């Protein structure tokens with residue numbers, strides 16, 4: 001039985017066909033999400049990167065469904081225009097039934113689509129989600145939720161056999177109904193090959209400028225997390241410096257008043 005194509009998938013295929021480039025940013029709270037939506041971003045991602053940049057965890061593996069539901073609801077209250085995509089956190093999609101149940105919870109919290117990491121290895125989970133009519137975004141390449149298994153954050157697609165596996169993953173996700181696929185830390189030439197071989201947009205992060213879209217963690221874009229800066233992310237503001245300046249000014253003023 002042929003399933004119907006989700007409206008987000010149809011819309012994104014059309015935008016790619018028109019040659020549109022898309023800009024995606026993360027948000028985890030109401031004010032940031034509202035500012036990004038009003039600025040015109042094409043998609044707001046409630047990423048599990050919130051583990052590091054909001055919750056102070058060492059990586060994304062400690063983020064759970066409760067955290068994602070809490071932040072998804074805050075972002076939903078803010079965003080009126082752009083699609084809101086929410087990450088399924090680590091171990092929330094270990095089998096197809098669990099994946100579907102948790103995807104439904106995120107949709108009830110306000111997600112227009114969910115994202116989960118992996119290709120062929122999680123294809124039954126992806127099918128369970130798309131068959132239920134839930135919007136879905138793929139994520140292949142470097143998978144932060146597997147950082148411990150993988151022994152660190154490593155560039156993907158360096159060998160031809162790895163590139164072929166990534167292409168296979170991308171096609172499997174497209175066939176399963178993905179609306180777009182995040183390509184994280186993939187060798188640029190391989191990211192370009194994937195981009196040219198699928199109809200749905202690829203959303204690159206650290207994968208060169210040949211992708212259809214680019215995504216950044218907003219804290220990296222605005223310089224709000226000064227303790228770690230990914231090499232590919234260009235900060236266009238220095239929010240950390242502004243917070244420190246304002247706090248110090250306030251402190252000095254209050255202490256002078258004594």
Ligand code: KIV
Pocket residue numbers: 026045046047048049050087182205215216217
């Ligand atoms: O969690 C996240 O913010 C992400 C992006 C980096 C793609 O998955």
